[in-house]
Amino acid sequence: MRTPLILVALFALISLRVIAASPEPVERADAPPRERVSFNDGWLFSRTDAEWVLGQLDYAYSKPWLLASAADLFGPTSPRITQPRGNFGGHFTHTQPGFDDSDWRKLNLPHDWGIEGAFKQEYPGDTGKLPWWGVAWYRKHFDVPASDAGRRLVLEIDGAMAHSLVWLNGHFVGGWPYGYTSYQLDLTPFVKPGEKNVIAIRLDNPTESSRWYPGGGLYRNVWLTKTGPIHVAHWGTVVTTPKITADAAHVSVQVITDNDSAAKASLSIATEVFALDASDRKSSAPAATGAPVSVGIEPGRQASATQSLVVTQPKLWSVSAPHRYVAVTTISxxxxxxxxxxxxxxxxxxxxxxxxxxxxxxxxVPIRGVCNHHDLGALGTAINVRALERQLEILRAMGCNAIRTSHNPPAPELLDLCDKLGFLVMDEAFDCWGKGKNRQDYHVQFPDWHEADLRALVRRDRNHPSVILWSIGNEVIEQWWADGQEGWKLAARLAGIMREEDRTRPVSAGFNGEISGYNGFQHVLDAIGYNYRINEYARFRQINPTVPLFGAETASALSSRGVYFFPISDNKIDPASRADFQVSSYDLYAAPWATPPDVEWRAADAVPGYAGEFVWTGFDYLGEPTPYNADLTNLLNFSDPAEKERQKKQLEELGRIPTPSRSSYFGIVDLAGFPKDRYYFYQARWRPDLPMAHLLPHWTWPERVGHVTPVHAYTSGDEAELWVNGQSLGRKKLAKGEYRLRWDDVKYAPGEVRLVAYKAGAKWAETVQRTAGPAARLKLMPDRREITADGKDLSFVTVRIEDADGVLAPRAANRVAFAVSGPAEIIATDNGDPTSFESFQSKERAAFNGLVLVVIRTKTGEFGPITLRATSPGLAPTEVSLTAK
Known part of the structure; x- marks a missing residue:
């Protein structure tokens, strides 16, 4: 709803505050030219919002003030935006520097308040059954040295979920509605050098604003940047490599400079290029040096200058060798x-x-990619570099080389890691445009903010070599219009905005409608990404022979790690594949609109020029628990208690207890980071040179003796022989269009199942499944034994429940308790079970099919040995040693 201008004006008059004129900035002679420091520590947090009267701080009232925060991100044809007069929200007590916040909770950022809450079945929707919505406040008291007088101080927020409003010392500074956009605010007019300063941030995360778990809070990093009045603009360097040969690479460096002083300035801009190693250390000598460029810049204006440099014998960035450089630009x-x-x-x-x-x-380079949402499982959405790095390491071992940031701008740290590790990235902006999917999702802000959000995304991310595609949206409703006229014209406008900011990468989107390949979208975008439209691949290639094609979202296969139901079927929605709110892991099952992996591959391999795929999804994620979402969500949303009880009783009679799952079943890897069987299916395809073989199911079925228990195998070989208790069941070869080997008539008998795989006739790989005895012991396996004592670094410790011979007990559900001694703390536990509603902060957890995860975090500045102890009734306790360095 748009607020009448008279109300906006009236509110401005009511809120009017007299702001003393800031002194003219004078740059300190002894100041470093630029300081960017973490602003994450020492915050106070509260979910109270007692003064929220008549929605005075909601978007309808705040919009005129917020839009001014994005003034530099609107093009020259957009109306000039200035902040209204007054001090929006300045009369609220939470914004005042003298407000008593002594009883507020102390914490450090990044912070996701939703992940801390208890799961509740009555929470609506498919967003994880956690309390991520609502209003919260963050306040921080900080000192600004008197020596900073005359400097420019800028607050940089990498992401705030959502509708952030920021005040400094009681004065409104700005904010941003979209929780995924990075933005900055100039604090300079309201800073008090030499005094205590107080910043207050209000967040308002609307209900029905997301289809998945979005988290809540200041969930990404916050920075304080200090410069002089003459400085490089925000995201003001643009590095491109327009010409590359084996002998030389031409590097173009555009530098945009702001002059916030009162006088015209004559500047000299010089750039050097250095090689970077994996630890971000620069080479001792520059790889290229550009001649200085002279620039004159008027007060209150920007100037742009471009330098051309040549790097001889360049080391190219690739997925196998991600060499990087750094351009060091100096303004004098x-x-x-x-x-x-x-x-x-x-x-x-x-x-x-x-x-x-x-x-x-x-x-x-075939795209072997996955789509991922932004949560980090048990850690929620609060960004953590090590947790992201672990995800990428797990995916890389599978053969994955690409990430689609579904369906929003990612954390900057993800792109930094992709640059370093050699992942390709499809960088996505939106899940919807003007037509929404939920009542309060991005479509509410789209008319006002799409341009600013798109430009912010591209300006922030355009120097990352990992980014190879811009995506303007995912499965937007506008694609379905019959003639596509309004849809493709809007797509052309959005793509045009991105091309204004970057002309070096193609612009695409994810389309789940077959019509999108023929109604004009294919002519305004640089490549078409289809979601679940395998039957369109051949037709699209025939009608659009010059338009690149790839799978923007593929498969949507469903499975629970280590769960198998019988009999099996090739019917992807077979009811027999589901029970107890789990899905069988035979990898034959998928959502109604989707396909098992091998069906997707069969279609893709038949289409010339198919660039590759982004699988839905790499990891399980919080929310969207297909296939257990729709019917149960509807049940719990019945307003009539009698009808709700009747439906509940009916489900109970069918053996279905109404406990909707917390997380998805789509992942190749479960929520805890444990690979499912499907992981090895993709590994067999994506790493054809890796000798590997994988068998499923596990071989511990005391109730199935004599019953048919099909055995399937995934291998990078081309044929294999199956042995059951020493007896060969035959050697089979993969035919064209086949990607798994099947022995569907095997009758279970305890013992051993062995697979020997061959490639080109020679033995290639071997694997075995053995019947496990009773659970006998715990085994702790940390992913890293040495971790940095910075209060951020993590060790992910896997707990295996094994029998006396060290065989995984694949159906074990033993409860395991954890305790840690030394300079570390337990911050999360999980088991990958999508039906588990135990708090992620619990220090104990039942195993799910033999596995548990516990996450250990160091304490800032505390060094020495760490001991993690695990205990479980009936099993011998065990310990593992780590070190905080």
């Missing part, structure tokens, strides 16, 4: 350095070709 005035900024980048070329697919540095 009258021989004195006034700003210096470092911009990491990579030297590489990308192109999408309709006949060959993705070309990286001129070579065909």
């Amino acid at each position: 005035q009258d021989g004195r350095v006034v700003d210096r900024i470092e911009t990491p980048f990579g030297i590489r070329s990308i192109a999408f070709d309709a006949d060959r697919g993705l070309l990286l540095n001129g070579e065909v």
